[in-house]
Amino acid sequence: EDQVTQSPEALRLQEGESSSLNCSYTVSGLRGLFWYRQDPGKGPEFLFTLYSAGEEKEKERLKATLTKKESFLHITAPKPEDSATYLCAVPMTTDSWGKFQFGAGTQVVVTP
Amino acid sequence: SQTIHQWPATLVQPVGSPLSLECTVEGTSNPNLYWYRQAAGRGLQLLFYSVGIGQISSEVPQNLSASRPQDRQFILSSKKLLLSDSGFYLCAWSPPIRLEGEYFGPGTRLTVL
Numbered sequence: 749e750d751q752v753t754q755s756p757e758a759l760r761l762q763e764g765e766s767s768s769l770n771c772s773y774t775v776s777g778l779r780g781l782f783w784y785r786q787d788p789g790k791g792p793e794f795l796f797t798l799y800s801a802g803e804e805k806e807k808e809r810l811k812a813t814l815t816k817k818e819s820f821l822h823i824t825a826p827k828p829e830d831s832a833t834y835l836c837a838v839p840m841t842t843d844s845w846g847k848f849q850f851g852a853g854t855q856v857v858v859t860p
Numbered sequence: 861s862q863t864i865h866q867w868p869a870t871l872v873q874p875v876g877s878p879l880s881l882e883c884t885v886e887g888t889s890n891p892n893l894y895w896y897r898q899a900a901g902r903g904l905q906l907l908f909y910s911v912g913i914g915q916i917s918s919e920v921p922q923n924l925s926a927s928r929p930q931d932r933q934f935i936l937s938s939k940k941l942l943l944s945d946s947g948f949y950l951c952a953w954s955p956p957i958r959l960e961g962e963y964f965g966p967g968t969r970l971t972v973l
Contacts, residue, residue, distance in 0.1 A: 782961035789965030791866075791950050792904075835904070837961070846963060852903040 752838055753782075754851035759830055761858045762824050769854045771836035772818040781819050783812050786836040786853070826858045861888035865952050866965035873972055879938035881925075881968050883951030886932065891953040893934040894962060897947040908973055911956070912933060946972045 751774045761767055764810050766795045772779065796805040798814035805812045808841035811822040811829060821834055837848040863886045864973045873879060885891050891941040906919045908926035916926050921940060934951055948969055954961040 778959075784961070784964075787970070789948075791952075791967045792962075794961045794963055797961050847906065848908055850904040854877070 752836060752849050752851040754836060754854050758855045758856060759854070759857070761823070761826050761856065763827055763858055763860050766822070766826070768823070769856070770823040771794055771821070771851055773836075773838050775838055775849075778797055778816075779799075779839045781814055781820070782837045782848070783810075783821055784837065786833045786835060788833075795834075817846075823856070826856075828831045828858045828860055831856055831858045853854075862953070862963065862964060864915040864951060864953055864965040866949075866968055869966065870966060873948045873970065875943055876940045879936070879945070879970070881936040881940050881951075881970075883934040883935045883936075883947055883965055884932055885934075885953045886952065888932070888955070890931060890956045892956055893928060894952040894954070895934065895936050896911050896952065898950060898967075899956055900947075904950065908936070916969070943972050946970055 755770045763788060778799055781828045782797050783795040785791040785795055796812040798812055801814055801816045803814050809824045809826060811818045819836060823830055833853040835848040835850055835853045840847045840849050865884050867882055893910045896904045897907055898904050908916055908918055910916050910928045913928050913931055924938050948967050950967045951965040954960060954962045
């Protein structure tokens with residue numbers, strides 16, 4: 749069964765204190781891994797797609813990397829506006845058209 | 861560019877009342893459409909997905925149903941709401957062929973009293 753596990757559940761950072769979030773998965777034949785940002789009371793916002801081990805994507809202070817078993821979302825010198833819940837998702841291997849399994853998310857709070 | 865709309869934004873309904881949430885997508889054709897529910901502090905639970913008009917797959921047995929009367933319209937319904945139906949309902953779309961991430965609407969906060 750496809751599994752997606754995110755850690756830690758919550759992360760409290762000082763402004764400027766870099767850190768990483770983890771998304772581990774157990775799927776065979778990974779067809780992509782997706783990162784989202786969700787602000788309270790809003791729908792998730794798509795951030796990145798990673799398709800193969802070794803791939804990296806960057807957006808402002810965020811950098812996503814992918815290995816064969818996990819993905820990391822690095823937050824470099826975070827600012828309070830980076831506070832959000834970060835979700836990762838993978839396509840379920842039982843479907844060919846794109847049904848996704850989401851992790852429970854990591855809630856990030858950045859304090860000034 | 862593509863946009864996705866959901867309404868209403870918030871809804872308070874009594875137990876046993878009906879429900880209809882609507883989602884529409886603009887700027888794309890033949891999207892895959894999804895309904896998710898997100899309980900407080902929890903992950904996303906896939907409720908229904910659709911690959912085309914009239915084609916609905918249910919993930920979780922419950923008193924909810926979904927319909928897709930038009931290519932870019934997705935409706936979530938219930939005949940009688942339960943307290944446990946409270947939550948944050950999200951509609952999303954993804955391109956039909958190329959495997960990319962999903963794009964979410966703003967969500968509907970449903971409270972059943």
